[in-house]
Amino acid sequence: MRVLIIVPAFNEEGNIKTVITNIREISKDFDIVVINDCSKDKTEYIARSLKVNVISLPMNLGIGGAVQAGFKYAYENNYDIAIQVDGDGQHNPKYIKKLIFPLKKGDADVVNGSRFIDKKGFQSNFFRRLGIRFFQLLINILVRCNITDSTSGFRSYNAKAIELLKDNYPIDFPEPEAIIFLKKRQFRIIEVPVQMESRVAGISSISVFKSIYYMIKVSVSIIIEFVRSNNG
Amino acid sequence: MDKIQILLIVVSVLFVLFVLQLTRKKKLREGYSLIWFFLGLILLFFSVFRGIIDPLAAFVGIKVAPFIIIPFLIFVTFLLGMHFSIIISKLAEENKKLIQEVALLKNRIEKLEMEKESKI
Numbered sequence: 122m123r124v125l126i127i128v129p130a131f132n133e134e135g136n137i138k139t140v141i142t143n144i145r146e147i148s149k150d151f152d153i154v155v156i157n158d159c160s161k162d163k164t165e166y167i168a169r170s171l172k173v174n175v176i177s178l179p180m181n182l183g184i185g186g187a188v189q190a191g192f193k194y195a196y197e198n199n200y201d202i203a204i205q206v207d208g209d210g211q212h213n214p215k216y217i218k219k220l221i222f223p224l225k226k227g228d229a230d231v232v233n234g235s236r237f238i239d240k241k242g243f244q245s246n247f248f249r250r251l252g253i254r255f256f257q258l259l260i261n262i263l264v265r266c267n268i269t270d271s272t273s274g275f276r277s278y279n280a281k282a283i284e285l286l287k288d289n290y291p292i293d294f295p296e297p298e299a300i301i302f303l304k305k306r307q308f309r310i311i312e313v314p315v316q317m318e319s320r321v322a323g324i325s326s327i328s329v330f331k332s333i334y335y336m337i338k339v340s341v342s343i344i345i346e347f348v349r350s351n352n353g
Numbered sequence: 354m355d356k357i358q359i360l361l362i363v364v365s366v367l368f369v370l371f372v373l374q375l376t377r378k379k380k381l382r383e384g385y386s387l388i389w390f391f392l393g394l395i396l397l398f399f400s401v402f403r404g405i406i407d408p409l410a411a412f413v414g415i416k417v418a419p420f421i422i423i424p425f426l427i428f429v430t431f432l433l434g435m436h437f438s439i440i441i442s443k444l445a446e447e448n449k450k451l452i453q454e455v456a457l458l459k460n461r462i463e464k465l466e467m468e469k470e471s472k473i
Contacts, residue, residue, distance in 0.1 A: 156456075176460045180452050190453040197457065292449065 122225060124151045125200040126217070127191030129184055129274075130208030131158040134167055137208050141171050144206065144214040151217070154194055155208065158187040164208070184274070185295035192278075192287040204277040211243070212275040216315040220277040223311055230282050230308040233268060233300075234275035234315035242316025252336050256297045259340065263347045264304040268312060271297040272339075275315055282308060294339050301346040361400035369393035388436060392429065 126144055130137055137155070144153055155168045159181040168175045176190060188205055195203040202224050206212045216234055223229040236242055237253070244250065249272075256271045274296050278286065282303065291298045303310060372389045375381040381389075399406065410418040 174460070176456045178452055178456045179459075180448075182449055182452055186449050186453065189449075190456055193453055193457060194460070292445075 122201040123199065124202045124204065124221060125191075125195045125198070126151050126153045126214075127188060127195070127203055127205050128153060128155045128208045129158060129187040129191065129205065130155055130160060130164050130168070131181070131184075131187070132160045132162045132164060133208040133210075134160070134162040134164050136210040137164055137167050138171065140206065140208055140210050140214070141168070141173050144217070147214045147217055151204075152200070154191060156187040156191050158182055158184070183293045185290050185292040188274070188295065189287065189290040192283050192290065195283050196287045200283065201280050202277055203283050205274050207274055211317045211319070213242075213316060213318060216275070216313070217277075219313050219315070220275070223313070224277055224279045228309070229311040230279050231303055231310045232277045233270065233310060233312045234273055234317075235268075235270035235312040236273065236315060236317045237269040238312060238314035239316070241314075243319040248332065252332075255336075256339065256343065259343055260297065260300055260304075263343070264301055266300070266304050266310060268300055268310065270312070271300050273315075273317075275317070291342065294335055294342070297339050298342045298346050301343055305347070305351060358400060358403055361403075362397065365393060365397035365400050369397060385440070388433065 128137075128140060128144075133140075141153060141155070144151065152174070154174045154176055155164075157165045157168065157175055157177045159178050165175060165177055176194060178187060178190060182190070191205070192203060202221055204217055204220055206214060206217070212234070220232045220234055223232050236244060237250075245253070253270060253272055257267070257269055260266060260268050260271055272294075276296075285303070285306065285308075286299065289302060291302075300310060369390065372381070372386055372393055376383060376386040376390075406421060407418045410416075410421045413421070415421050
């Protein structure tokens, strides 16, 4: 099975080297593609010096657009599995194999890495956890699926999911919305426990002021995605 | 016909001609010019048949006839705003696709060039 690791990166010059090195330490069998989302720092230079495949977006698209470019690449190059591992170092590559395993067995179409099953590692702050709880409830009510960490981008997708998402992936804060989108189309989503790290260098793309906007936007998107027709 | 009516008719006609000219010179797309063209025609219609305003206002229950313009303008402004939001959303989606395609193609060219170099 051909496995592609999609590493979206926006201004991650301080983290990208560690991320790539850590992935390579896990296994040499995985192909890596860094999606450089028009970083203003040395992210692209560092990635290229590591001899890793880099797709450089000519304009900044945001995490959704960057990951979607990765899906398109995975689809065009016939990968069986794609995994998103963020370039900020929050996703520990040692869980990649755990994320792939259910896909290889054919038990799921999408595997979501959740930091709230074992409750170990970086747990985010109280307000974020509250927000994630709220999304969990909302998703549970709408599509009857228990996703404890819907904001996690640490996910693996099989070819069927890649094919669908390459043309349908929300541009900003895409993770919770994608769950609804996939679940409505009878995709099997399961969660496995992972640990996340608090970011090592740089600043998170979601600031405190953005949090309220984030909550409202994602809630509205989830509900709109739910009422949207499957063909649209 | 008093001065103000003549002025209004002239302005409305000029507006319609302006829209036509922009469309003709391809500075405004046909599809997008329609909404302005209709707006111009409505203005022209009410400038010519200004007598309609009073019974129309009475009909919808507005006591001072000229005030009918306020809800009308708000409605048109909202509609135009929506119209542009829709267009911008469409453009943004198309733009995203283009950005992704360009990036993927550049990546492919890089690889092909590397292959070519390694062969030489």
